[in-house]
Amino acid sequence: MVSIGENLNRLNAINQSKTAAIFAQIDNAFFIPKIQEASLTNIGDALSGLNKVNPSKTADIFEQVDNAFFIPKIQEANLVSIGENLNRLNAINQSKTAAIFAQVDNAFFISKIQEANLQGIGKALSGLNKVNPSKTAAIFEQVDNAFFISKIQEANLQGIGYALHNLNKVNPSKTAAIFEQIDNAFFIPKIQEANLARIGNALNELNKVNPSKTAAIFEQVDNASFISKIQEAKNIVVIGGNLNLLNAINPNKISSILAQIDDASKYEKLIKQA
Numbered sequence: 207m208v209s210i211g212e213n214l215n216r217l218n219a220i221n222q223s224k225t226a227a228i229f230a231q232i233d234n235a236f237f238i239p240k241i242q243e244a245s246l247t248n249i250g251d252a253l254s255g256l257n258k259v260n261p262s263k264t265a266d267i268f269e270q271v272d273n274a275f276f277i278p279k280i281q282e283a284n285l286v287s288i289g290e291n292l293n294r295l296n297a298i299n300q301s302k303t304a305a306i307f308a309q310v311d312n313a314f315f316i317s318k319i320q321e322a323n324l325q326g327i328g329k330a331l332s333g334l335n336k337v338n339p340s341k342t343a344a345i346f347e348q349v350d351n352a353f354f355i356s357k358i359q360e361a362n363l364q365g366i367g368y369a370l371h372n373l374n375k376v377n378p379s380k381t382a383a384i385f386e387q388i389d390n391a392f393f394i395p396k397i398q399e400a401n402l403a404r405i406g407n408a409l410n411e412l413n414k415v416n417p418s419k420t421a422a423i424f425e426q427v428d429n430a431s432f433i434s435k436i437q438e439a440k441n442i443v444v445i446g447g448n449l450n451l452l453n454a455i456n457p458n459k460i461s462s463i464l465a466q467i468d469d470a471s472k473y474e475k476l477i478k479q480a
Contacts, residue, residue: 210240211255218259229259237267246279250291257298265299276306285318289330296337307337315345324357328369335376343377354384363396367408374415385415393423398431402439406448413455421456429463436467 218225241249257264280288296303315334319327335342354373358366374381397405413420439445453460 210237211252214259215255222259226260229256229263234263234267234270238270241267241271242275246276246283246291247287249279250287250294253298254294261298268295268298269302273302273306273309277309280306280310281314284326285315285322285330286326288315288318289333292337293333300337304338307334307341312341312345312348316348319345319349320353323365324354324361324369325365327354327357328372331376332372339376346373346376346380351380351384351387355387358384358388359392362404363393363400363408364404366393366396367411370415371411378415382416385412385419390419390423390426394426397423397427402435402448403444405435406451409455410451417455421459424452424456424459427459429466432463433467436463 214225214229217228241252244252253264253268256267280292283291292303292307295306318330322330331342331346334345358369361369370381370385373384397409400408409420409424412423436445436449439448449460
């Protein structure tokens with residue numbers, strides 16, 4: 207099934223009209239047993255590829271597969287695969303995908319969340335949120351905040367920023383409450399372990415969850431250690447982009463850092479004034 211989707215998609219990049227004509231000549235019924243043999247990931251890959259060739263025919267094929275068939279496929283998959291592939295199917299037929307998602311009990315997703323890492327949870331719930339925001343928010347709400355705090359403690363700075371940014375799309379108040387329960391001091395060694403680009407990206411994402419807390423965390427970072435991050439970056443584009451991100455979080459901190467750099471003028475001109 208995957209190879210059919212991939213290869214028709216490749217041919218489509220060469221000649222759209224011919225590929226569409228080939229696809230149109232294949233009876234929809236041919237695809238049903240192929241779908242039934244495939245995993246959720248392979249179904250998502252294949253139908254996503256076919257959707258680029260002919261969206262209406264792909265939607266018709268998807269429609270002909272009974273919703274109940276997808277439930278065990280979902281149950282066999284991991285959380286990231288479920289989020290990613292229901293999101294792919296949602297691009298083909300929103301109402302059918304929402305109906306499939308609705309048939310899976312929320313409690314099922316709790317166990318899948320408990321098996322996943324922090325980044326995987328954020329990515330999956332962000333994908334499911336596009337299928338049904340209220341159901342996804344209800345699933346997220348049922349997981350105790352303490353569970354997420356333990357996952358955060360296991361993750362690196364980039365993973366924390368990415369996950370909380372995605373969870374914030376699902377339920378901003380719950381995500382902010384989780385973030386608030388973590389002591390600011392916890393983030394300092396995480397920042398010290400990261401390079402400038404990862405610090406900029408992560409704090410930018412955390413800033414969307416809680417700007418004042420993120421500014422306070424950044425404030426606690428030793429200027430000297432941060433200056434070494436700038437000097438290690440070397441690439442002026444990376445330096446400029448990330449100083450701009452961090453300047454939006456705490457401009458006074460950036461000013462104090464630059465004041466301690468001998469050749470600060472070359473960095474100062476990279477920062478866009480708010």
